[in-house]
Amino acid sequence: MTDKSGTDKSGTDKSGVHWSNVSVRYPGAATQAVTGVSFTAASGSVTAVVGPNGSGKSTLVRALLRRVPLLEGRILIAGTDSASLTQRVLAQRVAVVVQREEPAFPMLAREYVALGRAPHVEAWGADPRATAAIHEAVSQAGVHDLLDRRTDELSGGEWQRLRLARAIAQESETIVLDEPTTFLDIAHEMSAFELLADLARRGRAVLAVSHQLNLVSRFADRIVLLHRGAVVADGTPDDVIRASVLEAVYEWPLVVSRDPAIGAPTLVPLRRRSVRPRT
Amino acid sequence: MNPRVAVLVATLVAVSVAALALGPVSIDPGELWRVVTGGADPVARAIVLDVRAPRVGLALLVGAALGMSGSVLQGALRNALAEPYLLGVSGGAAVGAVIAVSAGWTNPTVLSLAAFVGALTAVFLVMGIARASGMTADPRVLLMAGVVVGAFANAAIMVLLATAPAEAARGALWWMMGSLGSAQWRDVARLAIVLAIAGPALLHWARDLDALALGHDAAAALGVSPEAASRKLYLTASLLAAATVAAAGLVGFVGLLVPHVARALVGARHRVALAVSALAGSALVVTADLAARTARAPAELPLGAVTAVVGVPFFLSLLRRMR
Numbered sequence: 001m002t003d004k005s006g007t008d009k010s011g012t013d014k015s016g017v018h019w020s021n022v023s024v025r026y027p028g029a030a031t032q033a034v035t036g037v038s039f040t041a042a043s044g045s046v047t048a049v050v051g052p053n054g055s056g057k058s059t060l061v062r063a064l065l066r067r068v069p070l071l072e073g074r075i076l077i078a079g080t081d082s083a084s085l086t087q088r089v090l091a092q093r094v095a096v097v098v099q100r101e102e103p104a105f106p107m108l109a110r111e112y113v114a115l116g117r118a119p120h121v122e123a124w125g126a127d128p129r130a131t132a133a134i135h136e137a138v139s140q141a142g143v144h145d146l147l148d149r150r151t152d153e154l155s156g157g158e159w160q161r162l163r164l165a166r167a168i169a170q171e172s173e174t175i176v177l178d179e180p181t182t183f184l185d186i187a188h189e190m191s192a193f194e195l196l197a198d199l200a201r202r203g204r205a206v207l208a209v210s211h212q213l214n215l216v217s218r219f220a221d222r223i224v225l226l227h228r229g230a231v232v233a234d235g236t237p238d239d240v241i242r243a244s245v246l247e248a249v250y251e252w253p254l255v256v257s258r259d260p261a262i263g264a265p266t267l268v269p270l271r272r273r274s275v276r277p278r279t
Numbered sequence: 280m281n282p283r284v285a286v287l288v289a290t291l292v293a294v295s296v297a298a299l300a301l302g303p304v305s306i307d308p309g310e311l312w313r314v315v316t317g318g319a320d321p322v323a324r325a326i327v328l329d330v331r332a333p334r335v336g337l338a339l340l341v342g343a344a345l346g347m348s349g350s351v352l353q354g355a356l357r358n359a360l361a362e363p364y365l366l367g368v369s370g371g372a373a374v375g376a377v378i379a380v381s382a383g384w385t386n387p388t389v390l391s392l393a394a395f396v397g398a399l400t401a402v403f404l405v406m407g408i409a410r411a412s413g414m415t416a417d418p419r420v421l422l423m424a425g426v427v428v429g430a431f432a433n434a435a436i437m438v439l440l441a442t443a444p445a446e447a448a449r450g451a452l453w454w455m456m457g458s459l460g461s462a463q464w465r466d467v468a469r470l471a472i473v474l475a476i477a478g479p480a481l482l483h484w485a486r487d488l489d490a491l492a493l494g495h496d497a498a499a500a501l502g503v504s505p506e507a508a509s510r511k512l513y514l515t516a517s518l519l520a521a522a523t524v525a526a527a528g529l530v531g532f533v534g535l536l537v538p539h540v541a542r543a544l545v546g547a548r549h550r551v552a553l554a555v556s557a558l559a560g561s562a563l564v565v566t567a568d569l570a571a572r573t574a575r576a577p578a579e580l581p582l583g584a585v586t587a588v589v590g591v592p593f594f595l596s597l598l599r600r601m602r
Contacts, residue, residue: 065499091502101497104357105547119502
């Protein structure tokens, strides 16, 4: 595997998170949510997991968090089986922004960001890194202006950015985001992905679950395409963002072109029924 | 100290002193001071130390325990309507007490014990139902299990009371309305021991509670195992509530109202909110008990009724503020 900067990430590199032959079945469900999924979110790169609704993307994130038991397979964090880690150590190594999260009772935005330090602190212990880590996270995510607001007063986009700041404050080697740009307008969407690319450049492994194929095509070093719980394509944007691959998975006609200004494959879904011209 | 918390502490001290001073025999502050330092009139001394002080002490502890218990359950269940009796405590305690009364065991210690055992049995039943459903820590499942066990308890109480002698039924009803009228130092000591263990444990777990209040997936992402954390929090909060029920019967509304007051004062971070819930709960129950025994003296009003009367307007004003 080669990322855009040209460094070799293949072979013996054990950093990042590796899903190894992971299968999950939800309790009581007739079929498996994911079957035999293997891929790596390597350090220093952005990996995107894409696929239609219900293809198992979020299940892979929840499996990493141990919210669903693995039927088979393992999830390795820098080479260590995650099952051997405590939940707290797991949170020190991997910061996850889950798909849905809402404080039951509103708190100040700065209190929320500070919760990112929770995995690093004993119940009554001190956290010497807290101030620096929170400061860094706030400036990277650009949420300084939000800090004195209450979480229930934030817009969807502001809340999403605040959650990203909380995850950065966790100072983990890996950062995982389940649909990070939901609710974001194009400016914030772009700046969120630029931030993720930046985090990867600084050496973190970044994994983003996303429906935004065009953004992913521009920012991800590697794209994993899921369909019905299995990996159907895994490679660079040029490998995966192809009409022949995506049409079959999304069951929708589309064209992929390459915009020279962007330099990444760009996808346009077509209208399925030909529209009668207006008379 | 946060000025709001300072006002709360001052209020708590003031109502506690008032509760020691006021009653059928008023004792002025000078005499109260002499009771503390020694050298007071023996009658005043007996009234304060043997009658009013244990009552005020028990009110402080019952309020603190219910406030903390409610705060924990609202956070862990992510529900603004959660309260200490939710997970079966009230129904179970009432069944235990009614069984004891019907059986003619009117000794207060036996009655307390029966209520305590009933409460814990119901809590384990609720947790057991949730576990059997395969979703141990899912708040919705626990709420439904609590409602089901509560309904079953109500049915049992109605059947037991319908067949009990009138005198026993009246005694049981009085008990269910909550009272600190028979407070003794022995009761204070028992509840103090439970609170001295459960209170610090809950404060210790406050950060887990912060994480759980974001939802279970988010809690897991912050390194808190939601099932295990929820379980220990539900059990500890319910144990506290059961201990208050054994000491004073059912004192409604405190555990529902007080956590909202605490959050309005100091925000939602649980380490602080829990401590302030304890203070606010104490202040509320001491005030309510003072009102219960002085408003229509020599008759005594049921404490649970007074807390509700005090609580409802307070709660409505909070609801207005939430808008």
